[in-house]
Amino acid sequence: MLRGKKYSLLHAEWGLIITFALILLVLNIFILYPIALLLYKAFEEDGKITLANFMYYFINKSFVEGLLNSLVLAFAVVVTTSLIGVPLAILMARYEFPLKSAFLNMLLIPMILPPFVGALGLQYILGEHGSLNLLLEELGIIKYPIPWLYFRYYVDIMGYRLTIHLGYILVETLHLFPLIFLNTLASLYSIDPSLEEQAEVLGAHGLYLLRTIVMPLVMPGWIAGAILVFIWSFTDLGTPLMLGFPNLIAFQAFSEFKRLRESRLSYVMSILMVLISISIVALGRRYLSLREYAKVQSGLSGSRREYKVRGLKLVVVYAFLIVLLAFSLSPHIGLILTSISKSWVLSILPTEYTLDHYLAILSPTGVTPGLLYVKNSLTYSSVAMLIDIVLGAAIGYFLVRREFPLKSLLDYLSMIPLAIPGVAIGIGYYVTLMNTPLDPTLRADIPITISLTFRRLPYTVRAAYAGLLQLPEDYEEASLSLGASRLKTFIKITVPLLAPHLIAGGILAFINAMLEVSSTLILCTRPRYGTVTWGIFQVAQNPLYGVEQASALGVILMLTVLLLMVVVNKVMGARLGLVYRA
Known part of the structure; x- marks a missing residue:
């Protein structure tokens, strides 16, 4: 029987060999x-x-402080997101309660922006004279x-x-x-229930069981998530630009590049971000490779321990989830309220409402070409x-079904x-395509599309x-036995059977392409090629209703991504976490 074997590429047909070579070249x-x-x-x-460029960078005190600030903040965000995400995953994986599915879906909403x-949406909520402070003052708390x-x-x-x-820590968290x-959550679902049952037979219960059995087994999942959080918060460009935090490395690299396109310092900072990000990924994988418990997960989808x-515990669970949702959805609520506000000054909620901001950005004759930004984003x-x-x-087929020397x-x-920061990818493509027919200063649509394509390929x-690992090879073997190449x-x-996973992965790639900020801010040099995120940043700088119109664009982006996330969640379910593995 052929079942379960990985076939050597050396014995494959020329069509597969040529396909593999082309993929590797691309x-x-x-x-x-x-x-x-x-x-x-x-x-x-x-x-x-x-080494002169690096020496100049490291003798500049403000640049070194920017690097250290970014590292400290990134580690802080990993800690704060873990304090929320890990208990939440245990709650959702191990306990059953009414409205659990609804809460589970709502907890994914923060990812749609x-x-x-x-940060734009939080200006009126958590600003110095925002809704929260005004409410606390009215209550006499502050x-x-x-x-x-x-x-x-x-x-x-x-x-x-x-x-x-x-x-910054709050917004990123x-x-x-x-x-x-x-x-x-994906790691918790993949644990063989018998491991916990055996530990309980031997006397392990409660927090001791959680600390000695469950947490070590979910470590691969936590590390995968922590790596993604670290890289994102370490290299995020949009948030410090929007909040005005210039002493972070991504902000400094962007500013140097905008000041002088040939700035060697922007190249140095980009490479430092790449090296640090790749090192974090390598350390995480190295750590897991040294731990025996990383290999004892069964990946079973059978009975779960719930x-x-x-009673009172249910009240505590609901209180925790409602408070968490209130905070995590406050940026989205603030964005919606800002987009429909006509007057919102020193009041908890807007005193006047209007749809004029949507009309301004969606009107073909409007000053803000919102429709063009939406069209460009959808096209790219x-x-x-x-x-x-x-x-x-x-690539998935070659990794799962074939065995060959260059597989790794x-x-x-x-x-x-x-692991490559968006700033580095943007500057890298800019330098690569400069003085070519695809020069971003001439037309940015193709460079932006290329950047989005390969930045989101991992999804x-x-x-x-993941789909091929779950897909039995029987149908493929039957096809081969009947003479098909x-x-x-x-x-x-294979492709038709894999279609649900490919569609879900494709939608995730589409969503994250729509949400891309850093590389598009660098590659887009003219408004006619702007994306929604580029447009939001540019429009927000306008002192006359700029924030309100930018918020309206943000709401359009949010609703588009929310619809697609619902589709992905229906297709992937609990397996969604596997796609976000680093």
Whole structure:
């Protein structure tokens, strides 16, 4: 029987060999080469390889403080998201209570907006004279406004002054905790229930069982989520731009690049972000490879250990979930209220409402070309999604069904975009395509589409990979036994069976392409090529109803992504966390 075997690529048909070679070539050109060129540029000065650019960076105190600030804040966000996401995952995986499915769906809503758009929505909620402060003042709880978004804490270490932006931590936490939650939940669902049952027979219960058995088993999922949270918060550009936090490395790299397109310092900072992000991924995988418990998960989907919640415990559970949802959805509520407010000054809620902001951005004759931004985003993301589905299906097939010497390289190249910051990808593509027919200063639509395609490729690769692991090979074997080639079998048999996973992965790629901020801010040089996120940032700078119109654009983006997330959740269910693995 052929079942369960991985076939060597060396004995495959020429069609598969050529397909594999083409995929490897494409990944090298569009993923590896831009970063390699960026690395060369960071070390190059007047045609010579030198460390002068790095030396100048590290002797500049403000730049080093920006790097340290970003690292500290990223680790802080990992801690805060874990404090929310891990208990939440345990609650959802181990306990049964009314309305659980509804809460589970609502907990994914924070993911439908990039953090910087959420920061826009929080301005009127958590601003110095925002709704929360006004409410607390009316209740007599506080006498003076609390700067929720702009509170800073300074720490002096070895001559460097670190700035802890609590508002940054808050915004990132509210948006990123679902990454920890989803990955931990996926790991909890994959634990063999018999392991916990055996531990209970030996006397382990409660917190001791959780600490010694459950938590070690979910460590792979938690680390996967923590890596994604760290990289996102460490390299996020939109949030510090929107809140005005200039002493972070992503902000500094962007500012240097905008000041001087050939700025070697922007290349140095981009490479530092890449190296640190890749190092975090490598350390996480290395740690897991050394731990025996990382290999004892069964991946079973059979009976789960769930306990009924009743009485006072149920009240506590509901209170926890309602408070969490109130905070995590406050950016979205604030965005909606801002988009329909005509007058909102020193009041808990708007005193006058209007739809004029939507009419202004959606009108073909309006000053703000909102329809153009929406059309561009849909076009770029759709093209990127289709390419990602094709590449993801092929790469997943080679990784799961074939055995060949360059397999690890293919896996690495297809997943490395998750570890590459958007700022670095944007600058890398800009430098690569400069003075070519695809120069972003001439037309940015194709460079942006290329960037979105390969930045979001890992989502379809992981979806295809997870689907193929669950897909029995019987139908493929039957096709081969009837004389069909492997390439024809893949197209006619494997792809149709894999379609639900490919569609879900494709929609996730589409969603995250729509939400992309950093690379589009760098590659888009003209309004006619702007995306929704680019438009939100630009429109928000307008002092006359800019924030309100930007919020209206944000609501349109939010509703689009929410609809797609509902579809993905229906298709993938609890397996959604597997797609977000780093």
